[in-house]
Amino acid sequence: MYFKIIIKNFLEADMVTHIIISSIIRLLLIAYGVFHDNNYEVPYTDVDYKVFTDAARHVVNGNSPYERHTFRYSPLIAILLTPNIFFNQLFGKIIFCEVDLIVAYFIRRLVYVNIIDWMTKYESFMSKRAPLVNCIEPKTNKKNSKRKLPKCNAKVVTAIYWAHRAMLVWLYNPMTIAISTRGNSDSISCFLVILTLYCIQTNWKPFVVGLLHGFAIHFRIYPIIYSLLYYMHYSSFAYYFDNGSSGIKPSKKSHKNKQIIIANKSKELFGFKFLWYLWPNYNQIMLVLGTLSTLLSLTVFFYYLYGYKFLYESLIYHFVRVDFRHNFSLYFYLQYLVAFIKLSVWYTGNLWQPILINLPPIVLLLNFSIRYGLNKFSLNFAVLIQTIVFVIYNKVITSQYFVWIMGILPLCIWQIKLSKIAIISMVVIWFLAQAAWLLPAYLLEFKGEDTFFHIWIQGVSLFCAHIGILGRLIKNFIMPKGVLRSFENRAPSDKFYE
Amino acid sequence: MYHLFAFCLNIFAFFLPLINCSEKDCINLDVTITQKIENLGFHRDLNWLVETQNLDPKTSACSVALKLNIGQGMFVNPDQVDDLRRLKKLDAIIDGIVDIEAPAHEATKHTVYIFLNGTQLLDKIALKLPIHLRYQRSLIGGHGKVILNKPWLLVRCPNSIICGKDRKVSAPISSKEAESFVVWKNISYKAQFDEMELLVPVGNLNDYAYVAIITCILGCAGCVYILSLTTAEDNEDNKK
Numbered sequence: 001m002y003f004k005i006i007i008k009n010f011l012e013a014d015m016v017t018h019i020i021i022s023s024i025i026r027l028l029l030i031a032y033g034v035f036h037d038n039n040y041e042v043p044y045t046d047v048d049y050k051v052f053t054d055a056a057r058h059v060v061n062g063n064s065p066y067e068r069h070t071f072r073y074s075p076l077i078a079i080l081l082t083p084n085i086f087f088n089q090l091f092g093k094i095i096f097c098e099v100d101l102i103v104a105y106f107i108r109r110l111v112y113v114n115i116i117d118w119m120t121k122y123e124s125f126m127s128k129r130a131p132l133v134n135c136i137e138p139k140t141n142k143k144n145s146k147r148k149l150p151k152c153n154a155k156v157v158t159a160i161y162w163a164h165r166a167m168l169v170w171l172y173n174p175m176t177i178a179i180s181t182r183g184n185s186d187s188i189s190c191f192l193v194i195l196t197l198y199c200i201q202t203n204w205k206p207f208v209v210g211l212l213h214g215f216a217i218h219f220r221i222y223p224i225i226y227s228l229l230y231y232m233h234y235s236s237f238a239y240y241f242d243n244g245s246s247g248i249k250p251s252k253k254s255h256k257n258k259q260i261i262i263a264n265k266s267k268e269l270f271g272f273k274f275l276w277y278l279w280p281n282y283n284q285i286m287l288v289l290g291t292l293s294t295l296l297s298l299t300v301f302f303y304y305l306y307g308y309k310f311l312y313e314s315l316i317y318h319f320v321r322v323d324f325r326h327n328f329s330l331y332f333y334l335q336y337l338v339a340f341i342k343l344s345v346w347y348t349g350n351l352w353q354p355i356l357i358n359l360p361p362i363v364l365l366l367n368f369s370i371r372y373g374l375n376k377f378s379l380n381f382a383v384l385i386q387t388i389v390f391v392i393y394n395k396v397i398t399s400q401y402f403v404w405i406m407g408i409l410p411l412c413i414w415q416i417k418l419s420k421i422a423i424i425s426m427v428v429i430w431f432l433a434q435a436a437w438l439l440p441a442y443l444l445e446f447k448g449e450d451t452f453f454h455i456w457i458q459g460v461s462l463f464c465a466h467i468g469i470l471g472r473l474i475k476n477f478i479m480p481k482g483v484l485r486s487f488e489n490r491a492p493s494d495k496f497y498e
Numbered sequence: 499m500y501h502l503f504a505f506c507l508n509i510f511a512f513f514l515p516l517i518n519c520s521e522k523d524c525i526n527l528d529v530t531i532t533q534k535i536e537n538l539g540f541h542r543d544l545n546w547l548v549e550t551q552n553l554d555p556k557t558s559a560c561s562v563a564l565k566l567n568i569g570q571g572m573f574v575n576p577d578q579v580d581d582l583r584r585l586k587k588l589d590a591i592i593d594g595i596v597d598i599e600a601p602a603h604e605a606t607k608h609t610v611y612i613f614l615n616g617t618q619l620l621d622k623i624a625l626k627l628p629i630h631l632r633y634q635r636s637l638i639g640g641h642g643k644v645i646l647n648k649p650w651l652l653v654r655c656p657n658s659i660i661c662g663k664d665r666k667v668s669a670p671i672s673s674k675e676a677e678s679f680v681v682w683k684n685i686s687y688k689a690q691f692d693e694m695e696l697l698v699p700v701g702n703l704n705d706y707a708y709v710a711i712i713t714c715i716l717g718c719a720g721c722v723y724i725l726s727l728t729t730a731e732d733n734e735d736n737k738k
Contacts, residue, residue, distance in 0.1 A: 360721030448538035
């Protein structure tokens with residue numbers, strides 16, 4: 001009983017308290033990492049952190065960071081971590097943790113903005129209820145303590161409720177904490193993606209969004225899968241509400257924007273009209289130009305500095321990579337079996353296999369880009385789904401890739417309707433599937449037992465678990481069904497803040 | 499004739515003490531090395547115990563090193579060696595390029611030199627060198643095999659000579675001057691172990707048929723399932 005109250009009070013503490021608590025947790029873990037590395041054989045610090053530090057040392061000495069083998073990142077990360085050399089080894093980890101906290105802030109802001117925006121548009125769309133009193137967004141979130149809120153302001157209360165929870169999901173996620181304190185740079189790429197999303201949804205100029213997106217791609221290549229999605233988001237065909245379910249058409253005049261508020265017919269997606277969707281408008285051209293300008297200029301600049309090695313290690317390698325060492329991927333064993341061996345068997349041969357491996361994720365990514373990209377409110381969800389598809393279909397999966405998902409997930413928690421039991425069971429299944437994979441992997445790597453087949457079986461079951469979870473998420477996503485029919489059930493009662 | 503004989507005798511008399519001297523002064527090294535491999539799997543530790551019986555005090559001026567030729571099937575991680583050197587646990591360097599990601603048949607050979615001077619005299623030295631096995635091509639059943647070479651014992655004494663007719667090899671002076679090679683003497687020792695053959699698990703090509711079919715079908719099935727969900731969503735909307 002008391003425990004419940006303590007938990008409740010803890011969760012309701014304001015943003016600054018949570019940021020302080022989580023930064024203390026992170027600092028403690030960094031300190032523990034130092035202790036652990038000095039005393040145990042298997043280090044706490046990630047291998048990549050050493051790679052970053054060595055690359056930074058090369059930069060300090062005026063050399064190319066690519067002289068450090070297996071450094072396959074943007075040179076910017078080596079430059080960012082130069083204080084590791086002349087200041088302290090832990091500098092980079094602290095930077096990554098700081099970025100974590102900034103990401104938390106942006107998640108909170110973005111969810112808040114999304115919900116307010118959604119509710120405002122929803123109201124005018126339904127035009128059933130009288131519009132709420134103009135709720136002015138409070139200037140700072142700090143002052144949003146529960147008692148000061150006007151009771152009428154259901155919008156702000158709901159928005160803060162979800163924004164706060166989204167932030168907590170990021171801040172106290174053990175995976176994000178572990179990744180940053182172990183010295184992995186993925187929180188920075190998460191930050192860039194979230195910042196891009198934030199800029200899109202707070203109506204920054206498409207060119208600026210493009211600049212950011214290009215930068216994100218330069219930093220880590222994977223955000224390139226969102227390109228078509230962003231492009232579609234700026235399409236003239238993009239809409240806010242699907243006409244399918246409610247049948248109430250809002251008057252277009254009530255909106256200043258000339259954007260189409262409702263979709264005429266989303267069924268035409270795969271018809272000939274589909275091609276028209278790709279015809280660029282002004283915003284889309286600016287987006288593409290922005291993306292290309294940062295991406296190309298950074299690439300050319302670093303090519304000029306570090307030569308072909310930069311191009312190969314940071315770009316080409318990621319496309320031609322065939323990693324046959326054991327990992328979570330469904331395709332690992334298949335790739336390992338045929339690596340360096342020429343087989344011509346009818347059932348896959350060397351022609352069909354690459355097609356069968358690469359086609360499913362491409363089809364899914366294209367499908368989501370267009371289906372969810374055209375709906376303005378499902379942008380975050382589309383990014384989440386695309387990231388999941390990209391990761392689970394990747395030919396190499398390590399646990400650090402899951403952080404890409406963890407960064408986007410909090411943005412969507414208010415849009416996915418799941419019971420507590422469903423959430424818990426999904427999390428349990430996911431962890432169990434990973435743990436089940438770890439056992440044969442351990443036996444192979446450290447005991448020398450031939451467990452490749454078992455690892456493959458566990459990879460298959462992990463893939464099935466992923467697909468199952470992905471399916472649940474899509475089924476329970478409430479946006480594309482036009483409106484959040486059941487939103488009222490999820491909005492916090494006023495009691496929550498009393 | 500007599501003079502010539504006397505001259506030769508003189509020369510012999512002159513050199514005799516020298517020959518005697520070098521036989522007396524040469525250092526006799528009686529070294530035994532024991533090898534033990536710890537751990538299984540892809541990451542193993544080589545443990546060596548280098549023992550010298552009846553150690554000559556003159557050897558204090560000598561440098562001693564172990565040279566290990568690493569074949570294609572395994573590698574010594576340069577980063578790890580750097581760390582060990584920094585922590586003063588092992589004074590070793592690697593000669594050659596090490597690609598830690600390459601599979602066995604694409605990898606290049608390299609050589610590790612471990613300098614034992616840091617630990618002073620040869621009396622009794624315990625060493626530990628971590629090695630890693632590489633992935634190998636899949637086979638139709640069975641394990642991959644990797645041969646672990648025996649280490650060479652190199653000794654270099656600036657002012658004295660070591661007994662025995664051992665081969666001379668060129669190797670770096672020390673870990674600090676890895677570039678400058680000098681001549682060392684490859685001393686034969688008593689090895690308390692045989693050349694080892696390590697087993698590496700490899701993929702079994704007998705699995706290929708069903709692994710290929712199930713993997714590809716599963717990937718596509720997942721894709722179809724997800725697509726069906728998203729279109730089902732639309733249909734549901736249309737009904738309402």
